[in-house]
Each structure stands twice: as C-alpha cells, then as structure tokens.
Amino acid sequence: MNNPHNMWTDRDQNVIYVTQWFDKKLTVYDRKTGALIRNVSVGEAPAHVMTLTDTDRLHITNNGDTRTDSVMELSPLAAQVLRRMDIGRDNAHAHWMSHDGKTMVTPNVLSGDTTQYNFKTNSIDAILPVSGHFSHPLATGMMPDASKYYVANLLDSTITVVDMKLHTVIKHINLIEHYDPLSGAISGPVGALPIQTPVSPDGKNMVTANTLTGTITIVDTRPNLATTDEVVAMLPCDPGCHGVQYGAKKGGGYYAYVTSKFSN
Numbered sequence: 001m002n003n004p005h006n007m008w009t010d011r012d013q014n015v016i017y018v019t020q021w022f023d024k025k026l027t028v029y030d031r032k033t034g035a036l037i038r039n040v041s042v043g044e045a046p047a048h049v050m051t052l053t054d055t056d057r058l059h060i061t062n063n064g065d066t067r068t069d070s071v072m073e074l075s076p077l078a079a080q081v082l083r084r085m086d087i088g089r090d091n092a093h094a095h096w097m098s099h100d101g102k103t104m105v106t107p108n109v110l111s112g113d114t115t116q117y118n119f120k121t122n123s124i125d126a127i128l129p130v131s132g133h134f135s136h137p138l139a140t141g142m143m144p145d146a147s148k149y150y151v152a153n154l155l156d157s158t159i160t161v162v163d164m165k166l167h168t169v170i171k172h173i174n175l176i177e178h179y180d181p182l183s184g185a186i187s188g189p190v191g192a193l194p195i196q197t198p199v200s201p202d203g204k205n206m207v208t209a210n211t212l213t214g215t216i217t218i219v220d221t222r223p224n225l226a227t228t229d230e231v232v233a234m235l236p237c238d239p240g241c242h243g244v245q246y247g248a249k250k251g252g253g254y255y256a257y258v259t260s261k262f263s264n
Helices: none
Strands: 004-009 016-019 025-030 036-041 046-053 058-062 071-074 081-083 104-109 111-120 122-129 137-142 150-153 160-162 168-174 205-210 215-220 230-236 241-248 254-260
Touching: 004 046, 016 046, 025 046, 036 254, 104 150, 111 137, 122 168, 137 160, 205 241, 205 254, 215 241
Parallel strands: none
Antiparallel strands: 004 016, 016 025, 025 036, 046 058, 058 071, 071 081, 104 111, 111 122, 137 150, 150 160, 160 168, 205 215, 215 230, 241 254
8 A cells, every 4th residue: 555544444344444645546455354355546645534424435535636526435345436526625635524424524725725515415515714725724523413623724733613504613723822932932732733633422522633743632622611612731642643533432431542653
C-alpha cells in the first residue's frame, strides 16, 4: 500500500478499509486474517473512508481531486463503485457521517470551507466558510444527535462549530488563545495545527490531536453549559499526534486513542 492513511470497518466488522493517500486506491482486507480481499481504484489521493449506518455503503474523499464531485460512493464491501458525489468543492479530506445516515459533512481543504450534504435529497444543504480562506480545514467531528459539527482548521489553529439544522457557524474555538507568540508563555490549554477531532459517542467531549504543539485538547461539547464548546483541558502526546478515535470502555464510558506519526 502507498501511504495508507485512514481506516474504517464494515457494519459487521469483518473487513478493514484503508485509503492509499499517495495513490488512487482503496484496499479491503479481512480483519481477522489480514488477507487481501481487493484493491479498488477510487480517484486522486483518497484520504478518508466511512460508511453509512443504514446501507453500509462506503464514502471516500479524494483529497487530490480538482473536480467538485470529489467524493466516491461504493457498495458494501467495496464490491462496486456506484457514483461520484458532487459536494460543490474539490480537495475534501476527513469527512464525517451522521448517526441516521442522512448527512455527510466535509472539510474542503483548499477553498477554506465546509459542505453539508443531504443523502435523502441527494443535494447540498449548505457550504459555509470556516475561519479564513487559508485556514486549511482538514478534519470534522459530529455530535451523535447530528445537532452540530466541528471543523479543525489546520493552519490557523481554530475549530469552527456549525449548527446543522440552521446551517450557520456558531463560533470559532481559538486553540492558541492562551499562547503568547512573543514570550512563548502558555497560560491555558493550547493546540497548534489541529487534525482529527472526533466527538465522543455519548456527546460529552471532543478530543483533538494537535501536531505542532504535541498536545491533546479536550473540548466540552455538552449543550447549555458555561463551558459548552470551550477548551477545558490539555494533555501531552508524542511528536506529530494526528489520528484520534474512540473505543468503548469495559464498565461504561469511552477511551480515546491518539496516534502520533512522528514517533513509534
């Protein structure tokens, strides 16, 4: 595989899907044995892959595509390429799917905005700017009830919060607010160059991997609190922290797992 970048599984957890970011292919292999099932050509620089909860169809963002139909839809187990989906923008990266299979959101890297796509109408609900044209939105995370979603903007170290029903930007979370670039002093939680930023399955918090600072920031996502959509904690991580995903914890609750690309 040529730079395997992002993984997902099917609904029954029998296979693993892997995108090849420096190629044009999606790889499918058996989760238990590791045996190769198939390689599928999907487009330029496929970045992330996720499935729909209701149909188990796959959706892959082609980060290198310069055309607006830059998301590929495949049948379950990637047996067949079904269509290219027009999200109104090129160069999409780490998308997210809603719990009910109705909505997909994409961060559109080079245009500095985000698309909300409706599967039930097969149309775009909204395209919203994030914090700036050169913000480089790279990853998204969504509340489990699909009430709002978050966009991590790599180059300006902010996270944009979007209301999914009103299609409006609620706020911008400044991850370097507590950092003084002149003195280097840090007066609170800090995160520079944020990448993956998923919301916990119980909707209580969001964990963001910040590559430049080597920090993990925690945002309180619970509604109607004084700390709603505020950074409430910072944890250390190894150089180049990048990927984040949640897993169920025995006895209740969740662990967040963070991978670091510049360490072992």
